[in-house]
Amino acid sequence: MTMTSYSSAFRPYSAAFSARVLVGWALMAGLLDGLSRGRERRGAAGVEHRGLRASGEPATADLAQGAPAKMPADPFPPEVDTASLMEAAAAMHRQGQFGPASGLYSEVLRRDPSHAEAYHQLGLVAMQVRQPEKAAELFALALGAGPPTAAMYANFGEALMALGRRFEAVGEYTRAIEMQPDLAEAYGRKGDAELALGRVADARLSFEQALARKPGLASAHLGLGGALSAEGRFDAALAAFQAAAALNPSSLAAHFNRGNVLRALGRVDEAIASYDAAIALNPEFAIGHHNRAFCLLQAGRLAEGFAEYEWRAKCPTFEDPRYGLPNRWTGAEDLAGKRLFIFPELFLGDVIQFSRYATMAAARGAKVTLGAPKALHGLLRGLTGEIDLVDEGATPDFDLQAPLMSLPHAFGTTLENLPGVARYISADPARVAKWRERIGPEGLKIGVVWQGSTQPYALPLARSFPLSMLARVGAIPLVRLISLQKVNGLDQLESLPAGMTVETLGDDFDPGPDMFMDTAAAMEACDFVITPDTSTAHLAGALGVRTLVALPYVADWRWLMGRTDSPWYPYMWLYRQTERGVWDGVFAEIENRLWAELA
Incomplete structure (x- = not known):
């Protein structure tokens, strides 16, 4: 597995306005893309909303969990000015009462359709209830109403990042920095966007700029480690991830990425310890188990490693629906006379290496059907034993089934009993x-x-x-x-x-x-x-x-x-x-x- 970068889920910015609660959007990369959204952000699950209107007619928002606030047509007497409404909205916003808060922001906009900060705050509510597209519209309206602020630009960048529009996000973060050069978080998020775009040197510079302004910014250390890793500077990357973990010991990302770099340095035992730290923070962190499995295998701890590798089915990119098939062969079931279907995984070399286990299953009396890419069928017909072959996407009738890479675990493979046969395929x-x-x-x-x-x-x-x-x-x-x-x-x-x-x-x-x-x-x-x-x-x-x-x-x-x-x-x-x-x-x-x- 290639090394991947895992960024923390939320990154707060600080800003002047009392109600400002900017929640940073996760930057995910490679196999980890989207993994934390269903797990680390579990606290936001279940939030229901019907959306915001951004065109001069803002909704009295239905953004809070549960029933929306019921607002009278004009609940506030004219002497309650917009500043007081904004302060009241801010208090509700801080308490997570998104529906009532958005209702008050909307009331401000009913009275003053050019109130930039009300648009801005509605945009933040939209971000917090996972409506980045609507948030982007609202941040654009805030900037158009003006005068713009650095926070507005930075938050617009956050919404664009959430929408995958990273090139545009770089521009908004740059504008935020031009307006407020000491905004370290904007440098860091600009670095995240640049790294996702493959602009590694630019990203590293942005993270360094962030840390020059705020040395204790854990997310910037995390991003710097990712950029240094991409440059192959693993010793420096390790120092960055260690700094991130020291500043934020509860950062799953820091421990996981530290493990990845230690593995790249060949320090496998230390890598296992780092993955253990990440998994302790989230025992269901499948990609952490996956990478830990590789380290156990590399260390020769095959029984533990192949058992741990069963977590792969819960990882992104391992999406074959056949992982959910019934009647998995675990090694305990008698194979004699049974139809065993083995479906392929990973790449050509893996199919060739682990097809030896199909011959072992046949030797136990199973009627084996092995799935494999059609292009390999001619070669695999030279396998020892009687093995039927089907195309890699097929699912024939079976009594028992197993993924190819689960067979070493099912057979209880260790260094001592590893089936290192001299020859198990013959050429024509x-x-x-x-x-x-x-x-x-x-x-x-x-x-x-x-x-x-x-x-x-x-x-x-x-x-x-x-x-x-x-x-x-x-x-x-x-x-x-x-x-x-x-x-x-x-x-x-x-x-x-x-x-x-x-x-x-x-x-x-x-x-x-x-x-x-x-x-x-x-x-x-x-x-x-x-x-x-x-x-x-x-x-x-x-x-x-x-x-x-x-x-x-x-x-x-x-x-x-x-x-x-x-x-x-x-x-x-x-x-x-x-x-x-x-x-x-x-x-x-x-x-x-x-x-x-x-x-």
């Missing part, structure tokens, strides 16, 4: 013969892959390496580098270092809809495969091909920590960066390994 024999003949027997044949997915989720993982890193390996006498790369990264073949040669396998190499069929066969025709952490690593491991995997400084959980072997794949060896982003040492070790092979 006819294709193997074809590619053995095409490749030929000469030399030490090394199939190479260098580029993994270029999807947004994958890029921050920094798993791919430049093809040129294999130049010294290719210079070893008798070594032949044979490209198994598909699609992404092929352009690097056109700019190889002088003297470097990489053989390609032609246009008929995996050209059709079936993925990996030729790749698997070509792997079996090679002596080694060198690959980053991508689906081809799992394919080579499942085939039992000798595989050298180049791993980043902090690798995915399945490669555990500090190990040079993989319990999942007996014929796999792991080579890890010792410095973040630096591959030289990795390929020096791989070169030494191959020299030893030829000795």
